[in-house]
Amino acid sequence: MAELTIRESLNKALREALDNNENVFIMGEDIGMYGGPYAVTKGLLEEYGSEKIMDTPISESGFVGAAIGASMAGMKPIVEIMTINFSLLAMDQIVNHAAKIHYMSDGQLSVPIIIRTVTGAGGRMGATHSQSFEGWYASVPGLKVVSPSNAIDALGLFRSAINENNPVIFVEHSMLYGVKNEIPDQYYETPIGLPKVLEKGNDLTLIAWSGMIPLAKLVSTELNKRNINTEIIDLRSLNPIDFELIFESVKKTNKVVILDEYWETGSFGSYISSVIQEKCFDYLDGPVGVINSLNVPMPYSAELEDKVIPNIDRALSKIKELFGF
């Protein structure tokens, strides 16, 4: 057992991929000489050389398109887009090409790329660098979207992504790179699409993923003090999702709150909420709650940013409003 941060576990995952498959190469901005904006690719250029580890110009549409082309020709590209905010420049490539080619070629072509990118707020990065667009990609048929909250899942999901023959958007959270976990020595994979129960409880189900998991744990701790036992479910994957585990939990606790860092309007959490209310309606003992970021561009000020992102005060008062505890 080795204790690794998410950053280190991803570095390990990338090395494994490079070692095990000669078709794997990595491209992105500042991933080589600089060692990666979040230091995930640190040391890889020195070890694997510039044919495998390629620094690109600031041209997201260009290098994502190049990677899609390479993957169609048999390569296994891993692309890093510095943040999910910049992925908007490559959205046509991702949504109109990567997600569609397999379908439109009637299965003759596949796009087995992994696009790693960084989501989330909390880093005092201002309005254009603090957004959480993973839900957008999760809504597109043809894309798989994963978003780990710990080092074990980061490694396990990356291994599954490498074995995927379809495009995977691998979403990392900027505030979680330092999260440390004991990594099993034995090889394992984390299946894409399977949520995980992080904490068991009978009174309330909290559903979260990625950067909202630490908040879910905080809420759980607070409620535990009042003898309310929460069950925390980490989605881990946003598309696909095996809902059965969620339904089981809801049927047990009868109450659900979803934590989602995206804005209130049209959030992925709202989608989860709609599925739950439709499939578990008769088991619900209160409204399905969704806690989002406030509907404003992210303020640069630290005090204001902390107010906009879902926080413990807002979560507890919402839970009180919904369920009276």
Added chain:
Amino acid sequence: MSEELNMPQMGYDMKEGVVIKWLKEEGSEVKIGEPVAEIETDKAVVEFESYAEGILEKILVEEGSKVNVGEPIAIVGDGTNIMEEEEEVEEEVQEEVQEEVQEEVQEEVQEEVQEEVSIDQKIKASPLAKTLANDNNIDLNNVIGTGPGGRIVKSDILQLIDNVETTEKVKINFKSETNDVESQIQDIDSTVKEENKMRAQIARVTQRSKQEVPHYYLSTDINMDKALEIRSQINSKLAYQNIKISINDMIMKSVIDTLKKFPIFNSRYENGTVNMNEEINVSIAIAMEDGLIMPSIINCNDMDIKQLSISSKDLVDRTKNGKLTGAEYTKGTFSISNLGMFDVNSFLAIILPPQTAMLAVGSVKKIPIVSPEENIMISNIMNASLSADHRVTDGAGGAKFLAEIKNNLENPVNLII
């Protein structure tokens, strides 16, 4: 021209009523104030008096139907619509066919489901609570919600199931000598439901009042020596008519006279505004075997003490027989609660919204007091406490109001002249 008769609101928190019986047929003439139907509320069966005049053109709901307050139950007009309808026969036939189809479909659906649909429209309950209630044949009307905003949640139903099971067991064991257990269970079911109904009603009204109405309270002692003396004089004069003025009648008379001087205490508070009531309808709290009813004497502005006495006795009698009119149930403008028959010194009442005040009176007791001449003497003292809505009146106004009631009773000649 025609007008709809809507399900009346016959109580502060009445949300629906059942049309038990139509007293008029389609095509018959109705006058304003004439009873057209018997309506069952949570509390009792009351006659629904028409507020429109003309021909009862159409009865919209069958006997036994539950109807939400404000929804139409009949149409009153000049009779022309009956003629028009004949011309529309063709359309109606089509509609009827559709209705028949719908009815068939509905019949296929289980009765419980129908009940649940109607419950959905007016009672806040979580989906799970509804499922549980349905599975256990619990009427959500009888459940008090403890969730946010009074929502009925899982725990409320589970608690009720527990209670009912215990009650049933106890009563069945008690009567186990006879064999007809099934009919016993039915009996028990219905009594449990009836008790719960009145309890639930009182629970809803008092809880809502305490939550919504900012009460303030004022209390005073009233020397009843002269009132008792004049009362015995009046009663000896009226004995041949078999009329007996009670202390409560005197209190009522004093309150009515005081309300005329301070009409703000005869107002109702609705949706943030104070509305004055022209009529003074004094509600009196009447204890029932398993609860409490607050019917009122309608338009007692100009009643003298003898009329009041007759009216209040009549009201009590009809309350016990379940023969009150809708107005008597719902049109009260000021309440008096008297626990004088029990050994109660004083108590504070919960206002019955939308009324804005209530007077609570205790027993008349012989107590040593200091007279104005500073002698210790024995007097008949009665405590009266006013509960009033602070959104409408303030303490100083309440004090004047209470002082006037006291003054009338301590100088009871005021009550006669």
